[in-house]
Amino acid sequence: MDFSKLQRAFKSGENGTQIQTSNLTNLPSNILEAFIPGYSLISKVILDTFGFDVGIVVSVGLIAFALLTSITFLWSKASRLFQKYCMSSVFVDDGDDLFDGIIQWIAEQRMAKVSRSVKAVTRLGTIYGDNKVDESDDEEALDANGIFNFGKWAAKLPPRYEPYFGSHRFWHAGRLYVFDRSKRERQPSIWSSSRGDEELIELKCIGRSTKPIKALLSYIKTWSLEKEKAMTVIRRPAGKDRGRGAGSWDRVSSRPSRPMDTVSLDPDQKRKVVEDINEYLHPSSPRWYATRGIPYRRGYLFHGPPGTGKTSLSFALAGIFGLDIFCISLLEPTLTESDLNRLFNNLPRRCIVLLEDIDTAGLLRDEKSDKKDDAADGDDRKRGGSKTSGQDFNMAELTKAIKTANRKDKGGDDAKQGVSLSGLLNAIDGVATHEGRVLVMTTNRPEKLDNALIRPGRVDMQVEFTLATRDQIRDIFIRMYSNENDKPVKKQSRFGITLAPTSNGTSKPSANGLAKTPNTNGTTTPKLTNGFANGDAKKPLTNGYTPSHSAMDQHLDADLLRRLADDFAREIPEGTFSPAEIQGFLLTRKKEPLRAAEEVQEWRDAVVEAREKKAKVVSVQ
Numbered sequence: 001m002d003f004s005k006l007q008r009a010f011k012s013g014e015n016g017t018q019i020q021t022s023n024l025t026n027l028p029s030n031i032l033e034a035f036i037p038g039y040s041l042i043s044k045v046i047l048d049t050f051g052f053d054v055g056i057v058v059s060v061g062l063i064a065f066a067l068l069t070s071i072t073f074l075w076s077k078a079s080r081l082f083q084k085y086c087m088s089s090v091f092v093d094d095g096d097d098l099f100d101g102i103i104q105w106i107a108e109q110r111m112a113k114v115s116r117s118v119k120a121v122t123r124l125g126t127i128y129g130d131n132k133v134d135e136s137d138d139e140e141a142l143d144a145n146g147i148f149n150f151g152k153w154a155a156k157l158p159p160r161y162e163p164y165f166g167s168h169r170f171w172h173a174g175r176l177y178v179f180d181r182s183k184r185e186r187q188p189s190i191w192s193s194s195r196g197d198e199e200l201i202e203l204k205c206i207g208r209s210t211k212p213i214k215a216l217l218s219y220i221k222t223w224s225l226e227k228e229k230a231m232t233v234i235r236r237p238a239g240k241d242r243g244r245g246a247g248s249w250d251r252v253s254s255r256p257s258r259p260m261d262t263v264s265l266d267p268d269q270k271r272k273v274v275e276d277i278n279e280y281l282h283p284s285s286p287r288w289y290a291t292r293g294i295p296y297r298r299g300y301l302f303h304g305p306p307g308t309g310k311t312s313l314s315f316a317l318a319g320i321f322g323l324d325i326f327c328i329s330l331l332e333p334t335l336t337e338s339d340l341n342r343l344f345n346n347l348p349r350r351c352i353v354l355l356e357d358i359d360t361a362g363l364l365r366d367e368k369s370d371k372k373d374d375a376a377d378g379d380d381r382k383r384g385g386s387k388t389s390g391q392d393f394n395m396a397e398l399t400k401a402i403k404t405a406n407r408k409d410k411g412g413d414d415a416k417q418g419v420s421l422s423g424l425l426n427a428i429d430g431v432a433t434h435e436g437r438v439l440v441m442t443t444n445r446p447e448k449l450d451n452a453l454i455r456p457g458r459v460d461m462q463v464e465f466t467l468a469t470r471d472q473i474r475d476i477f478i479r480m481y482s483n484e485n486d487k488p489v490k491k492q493s494r495f496g497i498t499l500a501p502t503s504n505g506t507s508k509p510s511a512n513g514l515a516k517t518p519n520t521n522g523t524t525t526p527k528l529t530n531g532f533a534n535g536d537a538k539k540p541l542t543n544g545y546t547p548s549h550s551a552m553d554q555h556l557d558a559d560l561l562r563r564l565a566d567d568f569a570r571e572i573p574e575g576t577f578s579p580a581e582i583q584g585f586l587l588t589r590k591k592e593p594l595r596a597a598e599e600v601q602e603w604r605d606a607v608v609e610a611r612e613k614k615a616k617v618v619s620v621q
């Protein structure tokens with residue numbers, strides 16, 4: 001802009017010669033010259049050629065622009081004041097569980113559907129996501145030879161459309177809301193110095209109370225829970241580079257809840273665990289524990305050989321009680337004791353914390369735990385037992401040496417990474433530790449665990465998992481080939497537990513789907529009866545099938561399937577194979593029960609022979 005010209009224009013305006021002659025739509029040409037260099041010349045040429053004074057148009061344009069700018073300014077000022085004094089808002093940041101729920105809910109609202117500016121999100125990370133594909137599309141994803149093509153299948157996944165950054169208005173229950181999505185720089189906190197962007201949602205409504213927004217949020221929460229009713233959400237510690245800092249949890253995935261009847265275990269054992277957890281989670285239990293001065297915590301140790309169902313049972317329990325699973329790996333090299341404490345403190349009111357393979361966690365031995373162990377060893381010696389063998393001690397020393405070397409590699413002695421036994425014990429039952437969680441620790445070698453870790457109060461119930469029994473083998477076979485499993489999961493049967501009949505002979509479902517009987521502590525315990533698939537498969541059946549077959553997809557009626565399962569189970573010695581091994585064998589004959597029954601002897605012998613030779617490869621798969 002030519003300021004000297006503008007100055008001249010104003011000067012001429014000041015001495016009253018030109019301004020007096022202009023009206024509002026005809027600004028002095030030297031003012032316009034200041035804004036548009038060469039204006040006088042151009043306007044003169046247009047005037048001479050067409051006889052049209054372009055000054056009027058330009059002046060009107062400039063005035064309109066000025067008006068628009070001031071209206072916009074006033075509008076934004078007024079709306080800011082209106083928002084400040086007449087609107088309420090609630091903020092939700094992307095670290096919160098509600099964030100995803102709100103985005104998903106908003107994406108299904110009309111506003112997101114009709115909006116002309118939306119964000120498309122493709123969720124290929126989860127096969128159970130909210131992007132449902134029509135089942136008929138499954139067939140289309142196969143090529144002429146019946147080979148599945150993931151690219152073809154994935155192309156059918158519709159993206160989810162959600163509102164992008166900015167303000168969006170929507171109506172809900174007769175009220176107008178504003179959804180505001182923005183990004184801001186994350187401020188470094190005491191937990192984390194890393195910066196980065198975080199997303200923020202602001203929900204606003206007219207009025208000086210946040211009540212309607214809170215009601216909307218609880219509506220959205222119920223909506224999300226309802227949607228995920230049959231899903232188990234899995235969480236892991238958030239990476240430190242995520243910006244939210246150590247001690248926060250990330251939602252890794254959600255998967256359909258594992259029905260309890262898909263875990264083959266001694267029915268009594270299974271029932272005891274379910275009853276115990278149900279008793280513990282009962283709403284009146286916290287008060288019961290508090291009045292007796294007992295910390296409101298419950299721990300379980302699932303031990304047994306690999307592939308016997310420890311993790312599976314943990315997931316099935318999460319499914320029954322509608323709890324999220326929080327998995328912590330103590331082998332994570334960057335995990336420190338203070339991270340672990342924060343993770344335990346950041347747990348929700350009810351959840352399952354899963355510490356897998358606790359024996360291989362390679363807990364650091366620190367002075368404190370060494371002293372504790374020495375004392376415990378002393379106690380054991382006094383009692384005539386020997387808790388730690390020389391070999392274990394050497395292993396621990398070795399682990400310590402390796403961890404120390406690792407720490408040195410990562411930047412010095414004071415890196416303080418790794419978790420010691422005392423650090424773990426502090427996290428499990430420290431003063432500040434969160435109450436209400438169900439802690440499940442799994443191990444293949446319970447004898448390696450420190451007594452301090454599994455003492456009552458830390459581990460309240462131990463569940464032993466064994467290599468497959470005959471009932472389990474039969475059960476796994478039936479489950480693999482039963483057509484029942486292909487039907488959609490029924491609400492109650494997903495628990496694998498049938499309700500106990502009430503006095504009038506009917507099954508009365510309670511709020512949590514379990515029938516209750518009063519118990520000693522004044523709370524109520526569910527009375528459970530098992531409804532496992534093998535419940536009636538115990539009577540010996542005679543072989544009545546014709547083993548000649550070639551076709552895939554052999555569908556057998558229930559009676560024949562049971563007889564076949566019985567014969568199959570007879571071929572496998574009890575306590576020799578893990579359920580995972582049997583499942584693995586059956587999976588390679590997933591639609592051919594007759595072939596499985598025919599080939600089981602050959603497979604069994606091959607596995608036994610390979611074991612004798614300590615070979616890892618089995619000739620028959």
Ligand SMILES: Nc1ncnc2c1ncn2[C@@H]1O[C@H](COP(=O)(O)OP(=O)(O)OP(=O)(O)O)[C@@H](O)[C@H]1O
Pocket residue numbers: 262263264265304305306307308309310311312313442443444465579580581583
């Ligand atoms: N008791 C069981 N009932 C049904 N399925 C089982 C059982 N045990 C193992 N499986 C199957 O074997 C696989 C491995 O099971 P899982 O991970 O639960 O074993 P685990 O005992 O936790 O093993 P690890 O000690 O190696 O972690 C799963 O696919 C599961 O379905």
